[in-house]
Amino acid sequence: GRPDGRPRRMMPDGTTQIMPAKTDEGYALVPTSSDKRALEEFYEECNGIRWSVQRNWGVGEPCANGWHGVVCHGGRVTEVWMNLNNVACWGKFNLTALARLDELLYLDLSDNLFSGPIPEELYGMTKLQSLVLSSNRIEGTLSNQMGKLVNLRHLDISANNLKGTLPKSMGKMKSLEVLYLGEPGLEVSNHLEGKIPEAWSGMTSLVRLSLQGNAGIKGKFPSWIGKLTKLEELTLSKTGLSGELPESIDQCYNLRLLDVSANNLIGTLPEGLTRLSRLKHLKLGGNKLEGTIPEGLSALTNLETLDLQTNKLEGTVPAGLEDLRKLEVIHLSRNQLSGPLPAILHNMPSLRAILMSQNAFTGDIPDELFTNLPLLMHLHLDHNRLEGELPEEALLSARQMLEFHASGNRLSGPISPQFGSMPRLASLQLRGNLFSGHIPAALGNASDLARLDLAMNMLSGPIPEALANATDLAELRLSMNKLDGTIPDVLGSMPMLRILALDKNQLRGTVPSWIATHPCLRESDLSANKLSGKLPETLWDPTLDDGEGGLGRVPMLP
DSSP: OOOOOOOEEEOTTTTTTEOOOOSSSSOOOOOTTTTTHHHHHHHHTTTGGGOOOOOOSSSSSSTTTTTTTTEEEETEEEEEEOOOOOOSSOOOSSOOOGGGOOOEEEOOOSSSSOSSOGGHHHHHHHHSSEEEOSSSSSBBBOOOOGOTTOOEEOOOOOOOOOOEEGGGGGGGTTTTEEEEEEOSSSOOOOOOEEOOOGGGGGGGOOOEEETOTTTEEEEEGGGGGGOOTTEEEEOOOTTTOOOOGGGGGGGTTSSSSOOOOEOOOOOOOOOOGGGGGOOEEEEEESSOOEOOOOOGHHHHHHHEEEOOOSSSSEEEOOGGGGGGGTTOEEEEESSEEEEEOOOGGGHHHHHHHHEEOOSSEEOOTHHHHHHSSTOOOEOOOOOHHHHHHOOOOOOOOGGTEEEEESSSSSSEEOOGGGGEEEEEEEEEEOOOOEEEEOOOOGGOOOOOEEEEOOSSSSEEOOOOOGGGTTTTTEEEEEEEEEEEEEOOOGGGGOTTOEEEESSSSSSOOOOOGGGGOOOOOOOOOOOOOOOOSSSOGOOOEEEEOSSSSEEEEEOOOO
16 A cells, blocks of 8 residues: 555646655655666566556656656655566566665566566665565565565565475564465465464564465464454465464454465364454364354354355354344355254345355255345255255245255255246256156246256156257256156257256157257267167267277267
8 A cells, every 4th residue: 555645646648646745855856867777777677668558668757757657756766566567577587777766665566477586686675665576477485584674564475486484584574564475376376385483473563464375384373373463364274274273363353354264273163263353254164173163153243254164063053143144155064064954044134155065954945045135146055954845936036046056955846947037046956856747947947047957856757948048058967867758959059058968867769960069068978768769970970990990989079
């Protein structure tokens, strides 16, 4: 950020120039910038001719003529913003020129093509308050000299290719508010390792800290973390941390985000978590936590995300969680939770995602999950012990539902035609239940439906031709039922169809010719049916080697 409230002047070409206050020494703008030559050298050394935006570079003075990305104060360059500008120095990352900008406070070179190690010149730029080098290809280690940048408030070197240990000297950076060393990019990510130094407890101004994705970081969760009382965001996911969450976590009373998912944490959820009253996002999934979900979590009334998935939690969901009126996502999948689906869910109107797959929940699926939650988009109840029939008319109230997954349960009765009237339904997965009756033709009215999985049930009758009206359908899985009749030719008109699984039914007739010519189809299984006749010419090439010394085989799909 930019803390000063200086007046700014909009230049004719759209650039912004910071103006000095009248009380500043040297108030008048000087006509010539002493930083011009340093910027010209940066342009030459870092292939400026190929930058995405070069506006006004080399024209007159950088301050007076508003060179792109350059901000001045009192005729001196104080900010350089070159993010996402295709900047790449000849050879390795070079800061020789920019290091001569001795009034530089803000430097953003993110999302470019810098490679090689961090230049030594950086550690002499001690006036820097913000340094952003994220999403480049910077290599090597973090030098112990990093601690010399004592005025830094914002440091982001995430999404690069850094290795080695975390420097203890960074604990001297008492002004640092934001430290991002994780956050993997599309092509590169850091691979820092070792323990988080206890000396970092000296970074007492820290508000945001992320080491996400540095899987080589080992050791126990830092017990001294409570000394960082200003922390609002702590992201240590996918780092390899072990041990228990300390009770002292409650000393970080300003936390809004706590993400320590995908680690090796053990033990129970500490009571200290229940005292983080400002917490909005609690992500502890993918660990080895055990015990029950504390009733005290109901005190976190600002909570929007509760992610405890993939642990060893057991028991029931506490009734007190009903007080979490702002909760949008509850993710409890892959635990050992039991009992009926919690009735409290019906009274949490902000819920957008209920993810409770792979537990041991019992009973039926109540209508209220569809009628009382107007914002619900994702309902995942796969692989529990649910039974009974699905709601019918209640489905019409689920206007925002994108995904309804309830595979691997003991649900029975017919498939409701009302699924076809859910305007945003994109994924319906009900495989591995006890559903019977016909596949409703009304499912073809679900215009956004992309995945339909009704396999491993007891459905009978023909495949409705009306399914072809669902033109976004990419995956159609109807295997292991009792379907009969022929394979409708009209299914070949579905433009997005990639997977067609109709095996282990009682289908008759011939194999449609479009199976081998459909432009998108990548997987098709028609085995274990009662199909007859000749294979279509499009599905058989008599000239191909059959692999056994003869000729004739099915060609590869297009």
